[in-house]
Amino acid sequence: MIQEAHPALAPERRDRIRNLVREGGVARVEDLRKNLKVSVATIRRDLEILEEEGKVKRVHGGAVSMESRLEESVFDDKTNQATKQKKKIAEDALKLVGHEESVFLDGGSTTLFLARLLKQRTDITVVTNSLRAMEELADSGPRVIFIGGEFRRISQTMVGPLSSAVLEQIRVDKAFMGTMGFCLKNGITTTDPNEAYVKRVVAEHAGQVILMADSTKAEKVSFARVSDWDQVDILISDKAIPLNFTKTLRKRGIKVRLP
Amino acid sequence: MIQEAHPALAPERRDRIRNLVREGGVARVEDLRKNLKVSVATIRRDLEILEEEGKVKRVHGGAVSMESRLEESVFDDKTNQATKQKKKIAEDALKLVGHEESVFLDGGSTTLFLARLLKQRTDITVVTNSLRAMEELADSGPRVIFIGGEFRRISQTMVGPLSSAVLEQIRVDKAFMGTMGFCLKNGITTTDPNEAYVKRVVAEHAGQVILMADSTKAEKVSFARVSDWDQVDILISDKAIPLNFTKTLRKRGIKVRLP
DNA sequence: TCAGAAACGATCAAAATCAATCGTAATCGA
DNA sequence: TCGATTACGATTGATTTTGATCGTTTCTGA
Numbered sequence: 001m002i003q004e005a006h007p008a009l010a011p012e013r014r015d016r017i018r019n020l021v022r023e024g025g026v027a028r029v030e031d032l033r034k035n036l037k038v039s040v041a042t043i044r045r046d047l048e049i050l051e052e053e054g055k056v057k058r059v060h061g062g063a064v065s066m067e068s069r070l071e072e073s074v075f076d077d078k079t080n081q082a083t084k085q086k087k088k089i090a091e092d093a094l095k096l097v098g099h100e101e102s103v104f105l106d107g108g109s110t111t112l113f114l115a116r117l118l119k120q121r122t123d124i125t126v127v128t129n130s131l132r133a134m135e136e137l138a139d140s141g142p143r144v145i146f147i148g149g150e151f152r153r154i155s156q157t158m159v160g161p162l163s164s165a166v167l168e169q170i171r172v173d174k175a176f177m178g179t180m181g182f183c184l185k186n187g188i189t190t191t192d193p194n195e196a197y198v199k200r201v202v203a204e205h206a207g208q209v210i211l212m213a214d215s216t217k218a219e220k221v222s223f224a225r226v227s228d229w230d231q232v233d234i235l236i237s238d239k240a241i242p243l244n245f246t247k248t249l250r251k252r253g254i255k256v257r258l259p
Numbered sequence: 260m261i262q263e264a265h266p267a268l269a270p271e272r273r274d275r276i277r278n279l280v281r282e283g284g285v286a287r288v289e290d291l292r293k294n295l296k297v298s299v300a301t302i303r304r305d306l307e308i309l310e311e312e313g314k315v316k317r318v319h320g321g322a323v324s325m326e327s328r329l330e331e332s333v334f335d336d337k338t339n340q341a342t343k344q345k346k347k348i349a350e351d352a353l354k355l356v357g358h359e360e361s362v363f364l365d366g367g368s369t370t371l372f373l374a375r376l377l378k379q380r381t382d383i384t385v386v387t388n389s390l391r392a393m394e395e396l397a398d399s400g401p402r403v404i405f406i407g408g409e410f411r412r413i414s415q416t417m418v419g420p421l422s423s424a425v426l427e428q429i430r431v432d433k434a435f436m437g438t439m440g441f442c443l444k445n446g447i448t449t450t451d452p453n454e455a456y457v458k459r460v461v462a463e464h465a466g467q468v469i470l471m472a473d474s475t476k477a478e479k480v481s482f483a484r485v486s487d488w489d490q491v492d493i494l495i496s497d498k499a500i501p502l503n504f505t506k507t508l509r510k511r512g513i514k515v516r517l518p
Numbered sequence: 519t520c521a522g523a524a525a526c527g528a529t530c531a532a533a534a535t536c537a538a539t540c541g542t543a544a545t546c547g548a
Numbered sequence: 549t550c551g552a553t554t555a556c557g558a559t560t561g562a563t564t565t566t567g568a569t570c571g572t573t574t575c576t577g578a
Contacts, residue, residue: 010555026271029535039557044536060564061268061535129407131397138390138415146417148388148407148425156397158405165424166407269565288525298567303526319574320525 013038014046021056021065028062085214085238090114092236092259093176093212099123101173104202105133107157107195108178110212118142127172129158129198145170152192159194164201175206179213181220184248187229189222196224200231208233215240229254272297273305280315280324287321342368344473344497349373351495351518352435352471358382360432363461364392366416366454367437369471377401386431388417388457404429411451418453423460434465438472440479443507446488448481455483459490467492474499488513 013036020035021027032043047063050056056063090113097103100123105111107130115133118126119141128134129147137144149163177199180190188211190196203209211232218241234255246256272295279294280286291302306322309315315322349372356362359382364370366389374392377385378400387393388406396403408422436458439449447470449455462468470491477500493514505515 026268028268040535041537041557042555045556059268059270064268064270131393131405134390134410135394138410138412140412144410145421146405146407146410148405148417148422151393151397151403151405153397153399158407162404162425162428163407165428166421169421169424299525300527300567301565304566 010046013042014050017043017046017063018050018055021063024065026059026062026064030062032062085240086110087113088259089212089214089236089238090117092257093210094118096174096210096234097121097124098173101125102127102171104128104172104175104177104206105130106175106177106199106202107132107155108212110214111176111178112136114176114212125172127170129163131156131158147198149198150194152195155192155195157195157198159192159198161197163198167198167201167205170205172202172206174208174210175202176210176212177202179211179217179226180222181217182211182213183219183221184229184245186221186225188226188232189220190224190226191222193224196226199226203227203231210234210236212236214238218242218245269305272301273309276302276305276322277309277314280322283324285318285321285323289321291321341473341475344499345369346372347518348471348473348495348497349376351516352469353377355433355469355493356380356383357432360384361386361430363387363431363434363436363465364389365434365436365458365461366391366414367471369473370435370437371395373435373471384431386429388422390415390417406457408457409453411454414451414454416454416457418451418457420456422457426457426460426464429464431461431465433467433469434461435469435471436461438470438476438485439481440476441470441472442478442480443488443504445480445484447485447491448479449483449485450481452483455485458485462486462490469493469495471495473497477501477504 016036017027017032020032029040029043029047033040036043047056047058050063051058055066057066086109089110093114094117097118102125105115105118105126105128111130112132115126115128115130115136118124119137121142123142125143125145126137127145127147129149131151134144134146145166147158147163147166149158150160152159179188182188190199209232211234213235215238218237229249229252232254234257235249236257236259239258241258246258249256275295276286276291279291288299288302288306292299295302306315306317309322310317314325316325345368348369352373353376356377361384364374364377364385364387370389371391374385374387374389374395377383378396380401382401384402384404385396386404386406388408390410393403393405404425406417406422406425408417409419411418438447441447449458468491470493472494474497477496488508488511491513493516494508495516495518498517500517505517508515
């Protein structure tokens with residue numbers, strides 16, 4: 001093959017894609033192809049990789065920047081395939097909430113679906129640090145106790161040491177937790193250390209810890225370590241989770257539910 | 260640079276719709292169609308999505324912005340007249356917020372207007388127990404610390420003893436407080452004892468206490484007593500307040516501002 | 519209240535885009 | 549040099565988006 005002026009190595013090309021997306025806020029596949037002189041297949045592969053790395057958000061026809069305001073819709077993305085699984089997980093979690101119990105609701109989209117379901121239950125008390133969950137329950141529904149603290153915009157949750165001030169004074173029957181990643185070796189991990197800290201404190205004050213995480217989170221390891229598996233009582237995931245995963249966890253005494 | 264040959268990406272188009280709706284307050288489907296050069300079917304589909312995401316409110320013939328709806332709900336049962344005064348009070352209060360200061364924002368519509376103005380200030384720290392104020396600052400703006408506690412639906416604020424857990428650990432330069440009623444004899448009063456309690460704790464942890472209350476609140480006495488006048492440093496009200504009121508308060512060393 | 523007009527939702531087909539697969543070329547280590 | 553691996557481009561069938569059509573609903577003015 002005849003070498004072009006600049007063959008552009010793969011990482012370099014992805015860097016350029018990233019910049020183009022960031023500069024314009026959005027970029028379509030066709031424009032990127034013309035700009036970088038490669039096939040659309042390559043562009044798509046690159047975008048796939050960049051999305052996994054959390055650098056860009058793919059959309060039909062191209063990609064949008066994560067920094068851009070356009071990305072707001074990432075949080076409640078209906079087109080996301082994992083959404084259906086998340087809803088199923090939330091519906092299963094609802095069954096675990098008993099009469100007049102108190103539950104903690106963590107941040108994240110999966111638990112947000114649970115919040116929506118809990119709106120009908122006026123017999124319980126919901127404790128949360130998620131602004132989105134709070135908004136969901138603002139008009140009507142159960143008694144709500146909100147954990148204060150420093151506001152983290154990316155996750156729309158309250159985090160940091162101030163949060164524990166309220167947590168120290170309460171106790172919940174069940175804590176429904178979300179996570180960015182979980183794997184057998186490294187346990188539960190998330191992106192922000194402050195967030196991880198709050199999750200740990202919550203776990204200490206909960207009768208049962210229930211982890212809600214779809215299979216896309218399996219074997220993912222994020223930056224901040226939350227806890228090991230011995231803190232978790234129940235895992236609710238979906239059937240796409242690896243079989244040895246389920247086996248190992250059950251051996252360790254963790255209930256695994258796959259609705 | 261001409262790339263209008265390709266249509267805009269879907270999220271980009273929705274963002275433009277959102278902006279058009281926000282700028283005009285309302286937008287007709289037909290206008291959006293001409294502006295974005297797509298069919299009405301696409302516009303309708305986009306509006307449907309944006310409504311589900313809570314970004315706009317659909318109406319027959321087009322859509323209206325959520326901000327204008329928020330404005331309306333702030334009107335609530337109050338008259339237009341009082342709203343203008345409240346805005347003026349908020350604008351005056353903004354002048355008191357210095358560089359890199361930390362401020363507390365109380366619940367209520369008057370302070371909500373101030374929250375909207377503070378969105379531009381990224382150099383400060385805002386502490387609040389008002390869900391409405393929190394929502395106002397959720398997307399962007401200053402650093403936000405939210406006071407947790409038990410959620411009181413009527414006022415959309417966090418109240419009760421749990422709230423003081425976070426408050427005990429912080430200190431603010433200025434506390435901007437609202438109230439249901441104030442009079443010379445009984446001081447500051449509000450409807451709920453739990454709310455009154457939080458207001459007292461806040462006042463203890465504030466360098467300055469600034470009461471924001473339009474003249475319709477003057478000489479009103481509510482159920483729960485918050486504090487006496489000696490806790491207040493500055494009162495911001497409007498010119499319709501009785502003259503002897505101003506005189507007496509100034510004699511007691513309280514600054515009275517009437518924008 | 520009623521009729522015409524405007525706007526709406528549902529449905530379908532065309533176009534654009536995507537994901538999966540396969541073959542080829544370049545690269546690397548043995 | 550050989551075989552394995554990786555990166556890339558082309559092809560094909562599947563999916564998504566879009567615009568047009570049609571019957572229904574909602575608004576408006578008489």
